[in-house]
Amino acid sequence: MSKPSLARGTRDFGPEIMVKRIFIFEQIKKVYQKYGFLPLETPAIENLSVLMGKYGEEGDQLLFKILNSGDFAKDLNQEDLNRGSKDILKKVSEKGLKYDLTVPFARYVVMNRHQLALPFKRYQIQPVWRADRPQKGRYREFYQCDADVVGTESLICEAEIVAMLHEVFENLGINDFVIKINNRKILSGITEVIGAKGKETDLCVAIDKIDKIGKEKVEEELIERGFSPENIQNLQPLFRITQSENVNFGELRQWLAESEIGQKGVDELENIWGLTSALGIKNPKIAFDPSLARGLSYYTGAIFEVKALNVAIGSISGGGRYDNLTGTFGMPGLSGVGISLGVDRIFDVMEELKIFPEHLTLSSTKVMITNFGEDTLAKSLEILGQLRAHGINSEIFPESSKMKKQFEYADKKAIPFVLIIGSDEIQKEEFMLKNMLSGEQISLKIEQIIEKLNA
RNA sequence: GAGGUUAUAGCUCAGCUGGUUAGAGCACCAGAUUGUGGUUCUGGGGGUCGUGGGUUCGAACCCCAUUAGCCUCCCCA
Numbered sequence: 195m196s197k198p199s200l201a202r203g204t205r206d207f208g209p210e211i212m213v214k215r216i217f218i219f220e221q222i223k224k225v226y227q228k229y230g231f232l233p234l235e236t237p238a239i240e241n242l243s244v245l246m247g248k249y250g251e252e253g254d255q256l257l258f259k260i261l262n263s264g265d266f267a268k269d270l271n272q273e274d275l276n277r278g279s280k281d282i283l284k285k286v287s288e289k290g291l292k293y294d295l296t297v298p299f300a301r302y303v304v305m306n307r308h309q310l311a312l313p314f315k316r317y318q319i320q321p322v323w324r325a326d327r328p329q330k331g332r333y334r335e336f337y338q339c340d341a342d343v344v345g346t347e348s349l350i351c352e353a354e355i356v357a358m359l360h361e362v363f364e365n366l367g368i369n370d371f372v373i374k375i376n377n378r379k380i381l382s383g384i385t386e387v388i389g390a391k392g393k394e395t396d397l398c399v400a401i402d403k404i405d406k407i408g409k410e411k412v413e414e415e416l417i418e419r420g421f422s423p424e425n426i427q428n429l430q431p432l433f434r435i436t437q438s439e440n441v442n443f444g445e446l447r448q449w450l451a452e453s454e455i456g457q458k459g460v461d462e463l464e465n466i467w468g469l470t471s472a473l474g475i476k477n478p479k480i481a482f483d484p485s486l487a488r489g490l491s492y493y494t495g496a497i498f499e500v501k502a503l504n505v506a507i508g509s510i511s512g513g514g515r516y517d518n519l520t521g522t523f524g525m526p527g528l529s530g531v532g533i534s535l536g537v538d539r540i541f542d543v544m545e546e547l548k549i550f551p552e553h554l555t556l557s558s559t560k561v562m563i564t565n566f567g568e569d570t571l572a573k574s575l576e577i578l579g580q581l582r583a584h585g586i587n588s589e590i591f592p593e594s595s596k597m598k599k600q601f602e603y604a605d606k607k608a609i610p611f612v613l614i615i616g617s618d619e620i621q622k623e624e625f626m627l628k629n630m631l632s633g634e635q636i637s638l639k640i641e642q643i644i645e646k647l648n649a
Numbered sequence: 650g651a652g653g654u655u656a657u658a659g660c661u662c663a664g665c666u667g668g669u670u671a672g673a674g675c676a677c678c679a680g681a682u683u684g685u686g687g688u689u690c691u692g693g694g695g696g697u698c699g700u701g702g703g704u705u706c707g708a709a710c711c712c713c714a715u716u717a718g719c720c721u722c723c724c725c726a
Contacts, residue, residue, distance in 0.1 A: 252725095256725090294726090327723095508726075510726070536725090596684090597685050599686095604686070605686040612685080612686085614685075628686090630686070630687080633685090
């Protein structure tokens with residue numbers, strides 16, 4: 195016998211936690227459906243050919259790979275072993291656990307392109323797995339709630355994502371958050387006008403840290419990453435723009451005047467601001483953040499990230515526009531934009547802020563019927579059936595244990611009513627209904643009980 | 650992947666410079682209450698001190714390794 199244990203970075207969710215998680219799922223699902231998204235599920239397991247190479251080199255390392263069935267080592271020879279893990283991997287594993295929902299979605303779109311009504315809007319709520327090092331707010335198995343639109347370049351989709359995010363977080367009671375928005379095209383434009391074309395990644399990695407380490411350190415890091423002092427001199431407007439509260443599109447446009455792609459980025463950004471306001475979002479919690487980079491290499495337009503304020507947890511949502519995700523599966527020219535909500539982090543945020551609604555009930559049972567044994571069982575079951583026929587969630591204590599035990603059970607399960615059916619009650623044809631919250635109990639006829647419990 | 654830190658009852662923790670039999674609160678079980686929970690009182694069970702080695706007459710305590718949690722970097726939901 196071995197001691198039970200959980201795999202690293204995974205957790206059980208007991209009933210108390212599930213109640214809260216389901217609340218979050220429901221709120222998200224409700225809003226996604228409200229905006230016209232349709233449900234989709236894809237397998238936990240995908241072929242590695244689908245997953246590998248989509249998330250960068252680091253992503254490939256973080257993929258959980260599944261050993262081939264049977265004798266997975268049968269094709270291995272000494273030469274493979276000498277050459278190292280990469281060559282071994284190809285021969286021992288051809289499947290992996292999905293790493294996010296976007297890539298499997300792209301695969302689905304490509305495989306079903308002829309049936310789909312484009313633009314296709316889907317939402318997807320499923321677990322994903324990453325062989326990351328667990329820490330606060332970071333797990334190896336966690337749920338993502340994605341909503342994506344493919345088959346249109348319309349910036350209405352971006353604005354609708356902004357609107358949905360507002361609605362979801364407000365419904366959840368998370369009021370202090372900010373949707374950071376950037377645009378890959380602006381990042382490209384920046385590298386162009388500072389004379390470091392093509393070095394977006396290095397630029398991003400460095401300027402992303404500006405909040406944490408400050409301007410001077412960022413400049414030091416840029417030098418280390420091969421940027422010239424001239425590059426950095428040209429970058430100065432960025433620090434001004436980042437610091438200003440409101441977005442100064444004019445200044446941004448002027449700075450990026452020499453870059454065609456940069457201009458396009460500014461156009462898009464300004465458009466998203468305008469459309470968001472046109473959708474009627476009052477006081478939108480959006481902020482242009484040119485230092486927002488995000489690791490996923492496939493974003494080509496808008497980039498989103500939602501940060502909950504006043505809590506020490508990373509982003510609770512991220513997303514953006516990708517132009518060529520389906521291209522890697524042989525279907526070029528299909529643009530998409532999407533957002534991903536991290537339920538596990540949202541849960542942590544809500545727990546830390548203590549903002550889960552109080553009415554979330556552990557048990558859906560409305561009433562528990564006592565069990566006094568054989569003499570009363572027939573009547574108890576009859577009434578149980580009647581209650582259920584009237585749509586009342588009810589259960590009977592399955593054993594004729596002591597009353598104390600039966601009441602303790604109801605109490606622990608937070609069942610609001612206990613119906614006492616003993617021989618006295620059966621004789622009177624009136625049954626004792628006890629309110630477990632107030633402690634009051636009254637003798638009622640079955641019709642009155644049904645009426646009261648259905649109220 | 651690198652660094653730091655922690656690990657004692659189901660949970661939260663105490664346990665002095667190594668010294669007999671490792672404690673508390675909460676939780677759990679039983680009784681007071683053989684038809685009434687959440688309050689109260691009484692009693693009870695439960696730990697080879699994360700795991701494996703080592704030092705010592707003697708280790709929860711010191712040393713090494715290992716595993717897991719947390720934190721920082723990296724990256725991300």
